Amino acid sequence: MCNLATQFYLKMGQNSIYQGNISWQSPSNIALIKYWGKHGMQLPHNPSLSMTLSASSTKTTLYYKKKQRADKNIDLTFYFEGQASEVFEKRIASYLSSILKEFPFLCDFQLRIESSNTFPHSSGIASSASAFSAMALCIMGLKGIITGSINRDECYQQASYLARLGSGSAARSVYGGYTIWGEVKGMETYSDLYACPVQSDIHLEFQSFNDAILIVSGKNKKVGSSAGHALMEKNPFAQARYQQAMDHTIEMLKVLKSGNMNRFIEIVEQEALTLHGLMMSSEPGFILMKQETIDIMDRIRNFRETRQIPVAFTLDAGPNVHLLYPASSRKEVLRLINEELLHLCEKGRWIDDAIGNGPELFNE
Ligand code: DP6
Numbered sequence: 001m002c003n004l005a006t007q008f009y010l011k012m013g014q015n016s017i018y019q020g021n022i023s024w025q026s027p028s029n030i031a032l033i034k035y036w037g038k039h040g041m042q043l044p045h046n047p048s049l050s051m052t053l054s055a056s057s058t059k060t061t062l063y064y065k066k067k068q069r070a071d072k073n074i075d076l077t078f079y080f081e082g083q084a085s086e087v088f089e090k091r092i093a094s095y096l097s098s099i100l101k102e103f104p105f106l107c108d109f110q111l112r113i114e115s116s117n118t119f120p121h122s123s124g125i126a127s128s129a130s131a132f133s134a135m136a137l138c139i140m141g142l143k144g145i146i147t148g149s150i151n152r153d154e155c156y157q158q159a160s161y162l163a164r165l166g167s168g169s170a171a172r173s174v175y176g177g178y179t180i181w182g183e184v185k186g187m188e189t190y191s192d193l194y195a196c197p198v199q200s201d202i203h204l205e206f207q208s209f210n211d212a213i214l215i216v217s218g219k220n221k222k223v224g225s226s227a228g229h230a231l232m233e234k235n236p237f238a239q240a241r242y243q244q245a246m247d248h249t250i251e252m253l254k255v256l257k258s259g260n261m262n263r264f265i266e267i268v269e270q271e272a273l274t275l276h277g278l279m280m281s282s283e284p285g286f287i288l289m290k291q292e293t294i295d296i297m298d299r300i301r302n303f304r305e306t307r308q309i310p311v312a313f314t315l316d317a318g319p320n321v322h323l324l325y326p327a328s329s330r331k332e333v334l335r336l337i338n339e340e341l342l343h344l345c346e347k348g349r350w351i352d353d354a355i356g357n358g359p360e361l362f363n364e
Pocket of ligand 1: 031033168169229
């Protein structure tokens with residue numbers, strides 16, 4: 001059994017149980033089956049399945065120093081991209097306070113967290129998934145140092161649990177490849193409490209998949225995810241949606257194994273359109289797509305039909321389009337982006353991303 005605490009000690013030279021720092025870089029993820037609707041303590045109404053990315057990530061360093069005198073308060077300073085950030089500091093301090101029951105050691109230290117993203121600020125890319133995943137792993141690192149007895153699988157599972165409490169989709173960013181968060185009918189492995197890597201084999205076609213993130217707008221969303229999830233409580237289509245997501249997840253597991261590209265494309269696009277359909281059918285309904293979003297989706301479908309090249313679009317809770325394609329079609333897809341899609345992107349911006357291996361621990 002690989003002991004993660006030992007790994008931390010080896011990698012962290014100067015660190016001790018009194019003082020040190022832990023750094024993790026954690027990627028964002030793109031959901032193929034969407035999480036939309038939650039209850040209780042950040043529990044999903046349906047399973048979601050995502051592909052972990054590699055280029056879009058957050059690097060977080062947790063500096064810790066034992067307090068001279070113990071108290072029951074979180075002592076935190078937070079820096080985002082080199083600047084002290086009161087807004088983030090408040091949000092993270094309240095998050096840390098909320099997990100104190102399970103992680104009481106957090107109030108034994110003065111904590112300083114420094115975080116930065118590899119993707120440009122205001123690119124419209126959700127950073128909560130990569131940010132909470134990186135932070136959860138840092139917290140588990142500290143736990144590993146203090147207890148000296150935490151095994152690798154447990155560490156990742158608890159990190160995913162912790163990340164979920166910060167932001168649901170963050171639970172899935174703790175692992176690389178394809179990940180599932182949420183109970184799946186008839187399968188014991190998957191849980192509402194934390195995400196797990198997809199357990200079945202992945203067909204060669206899906207092992208090196210790419211995601212071109214086409215930035216239609218980098219502005220902040222009009223409706224935040226949490227408000228959007230809350231609107232599902234009264235959405236008249238909610239129950240049918242949760243059932244559809246369950247069916248899609250079970251089928252997607254088979255698709256990823258068999259390599260059925262046509263069905264992959266159908267499910268992924270239906271999920272994206274359903275997500276936005278749910279937003280529009282909420283009360284009040286809201287529209288996050290822009291004209292350019294629809295234009296890009298049309299062009300992607302047209303390219304697929306006329307050229308017989310397997311490409312699919314998906315959307316987050318925003319106007320940007322994720323263009324998913326197998327590595328084998330890269331040359332043609334790059335031409336499509338340059339010739340037909342780039343002028344529809346804000347300032348011609350896009351991020352060249354792909355499936356990734358998951359978070360990395362790196363201490364200088
Ligand atoms: C549309 O994870 O951002 O991206 O749990 O409130 O932080 P909170 O929500 P969040 O919701 C993500 C919604 C989504 C779909 C998905 O990633 O599954």
